[in-house]
Each structure stands twice: as C-alpha cells, then as structure tokens.
Amino acid sequence: MMKHFIRLTDYTKEELLSVFAVADSLKRVSIKISCVEKQS
Amino acid sequence: MFFLETSIRTRVTFEKGVNLLGGHTILFPPETLDKKEEIKDVIGYLNNWADAIIVRHSNIELLERMAKYSNAPVINAMTDVNHPCEVLSDLYALSKLRDDCLADKYLFCGRKCNIGLAWRELADVMKLDFSQYCPKGYEMENVNVYDDIRSAIIGKDIICTDSLPKELLPDFTDYQITLDLMMNANKGALLNPCPPFFRGEDVSASVVDSGFFVGYEFKRHLLEVQQAILIYCMEQEEIIC
Known part of the structure; x- marks a missing residue:
C-alpha cells in the first residue's frame, strides 16, 4: 500500500522512530556538505 | 502544495525542504480543492505529474479521499483535527x-x-x-x-x-x-x-x-523532519514497486 501521512495513529512507534532516523541522516549529510564547502 | 498564502513555518520548511531534496514546489491555495470538480478527477490528473501532495485543509476526510486515489504520498500539513x-x-x-x-x-x-x-x-x-x-x-x-x-x-x-x-x-x-x-x-x-x-x-x-x-x-527541526516524512513515504512506494 502507498504510505500517506495523514494520521500519526496510522503508524507504529517503530515507524515514527525510523522517520527520526531519516531526519538524523539528513542532518549528517547537511553537516558534511557544509564542511566540504568550507574546505573548498 | 495546497497551502494558505499566510502559512509561515510549515510552508517555508516544506518549500525549502523539497527544494533541498532536488524537487520543485507548486503552490495552490487550499480552496482549489473545494471546486465542483470531483477530487477523484483532480487527483487523476495530478497523478501524471506530482511526486507528493502536501495539503493544509480544514477537512481531513478530503485528504483521505485524495489518498484513496493518489499514486503519490499525501502529506497532512494541518487539518481541523490534527497537525x-x-x-x-x-x-x-x-x-x-x-x-x-x-x-x-x-x-x-x-x-x-x-x-x-x-x-x-x-x-x-x-x-x-x-x-x-x-x-x-x-x-x-x-x-x-x-x-x-x-x-x-x-x-x-x-x-x-x-x-x-x-x-x-x-x-x-x-x-x-x-x-x-x-x-x-x-x-x-x-x-x-x-x-x-x-x-x-x-x-x-x-x-x-x-x-x-x-x-x-x-x-x-521542522525542516529535516518534514523532509524525512517525504522520504519515508516515498521509500515505501519504491519498496512496493
């Protein structure tokens, strides 16, 4: 099934925590990009 | 994106988040969805082009109807019953x-x-x-x-x-x-x-x-969490395909 994001109760605790994990990875990518930009 | 022009935080972070992910946003006022045209038909056409649909609208049932017909994730950007x-x-x-x-x-x-x-x-x-x-x-x-x-x-x-x-x-x-x-x-x-x-x-x-x-x-953190929600929903789509 297609995943939509309409009600939090459509998700489990583990699924919402995996969204947090994606957010963490995005922040890490963002930090790495800014470090590379500073070096260059 | 279906958003009020006056929306500030959620809209700025969704627009910036989508752009940082390499996408583009197209903004409509939410009343665009209140036209006489059946939502099934609106979504039927949007399925040709939209990769995600982000909606702020008072009526959550409208979002659920959109989700029923949409090939792309429908993301709730606030309704009268939740956020x-x-x-x-x-x-x-x-x-x-x-x-x-x-x-x-x-x-x-x-x-x-x-x-x-x-x-x-x-x-x-x-x-x-x-x-x-x-x-x-x-x-x-x-x-x-x-x-x-x-x-x-x-x-x-x-x-x-x-x-x-x-x-x-x-x-x-x-x-x-x-x-x-x-x-x-x-x-x-x-x-x-x-x-x-x-x-x-x-x-x-x-x-x-x-x-x-x-x-x-x-x-x-609205920025990366909303980006993460988009990615998470889209990843589910890829796995299923």
Missing part, C-alpha cells in the same frame, strides 16, 4: 534536548482542537504520559484531564500550549502559563507553546523570555 508534522517535529526536537523524551510527562494546556488532538495521537502511538488542562466542556476524550492548572503542572516535564480564539478567552480564566506556574513543574521542565502564541494570553511575556521557553530554534 501530525508539527507535533512529530516537536518530539524530535525534544529528543535532542531531553535525556529520554519518551519517559517525560507531558501536559497540554488548551481546548480540544487540532494541536491537542495531534499530541493525543502522538501520545497514543509513542506511549507518552500525556494529560490535558482545560475548563469543563473543552476536554479531549480518553485523556487524563485537570481543571486546575496548579495541580496539573505538578510533576510535569513538558508543558505544551495552544492559543485560543478571542471568543473563548473568557472561559479560560486561569489558562496563562506564567513563570510562577512553571516553578511548580519538574526540575528542568520546558515550555513548548505552539506558534503563533500570544504574550499575555496563553503565555506570559516573562515566561517566553525565560529559560523555560524551548526557544525559536526548537522549530528548526
């Missing part, structure tokens, strides 16, 4: 500030409305200790409710508020969260007022200017 992106971002922000935000005790001060109901949804899924403070007649169902703010705030870690329409202010006489009240919460407690908050109404000016306030930077 999932906002509260999920808040919990993520708290996870960066607190030792164990899932073990904290949460108090929502305000009426039964989209913000309170979103917190209740989050509390149900994440098994949070969650209570509401409000006068009689404004309670949410299936929540521990206090009608005295001084009792309610004792033993709590995270105090969430939501502003009120002007016509309801007379019913909420002891509603304002002040410095004095926050002193009765647990040590290290935080005040998380849902913006827009109003100094002198839901919160006192001095408490917003104090260390209890989570700060404006608390909401910066």
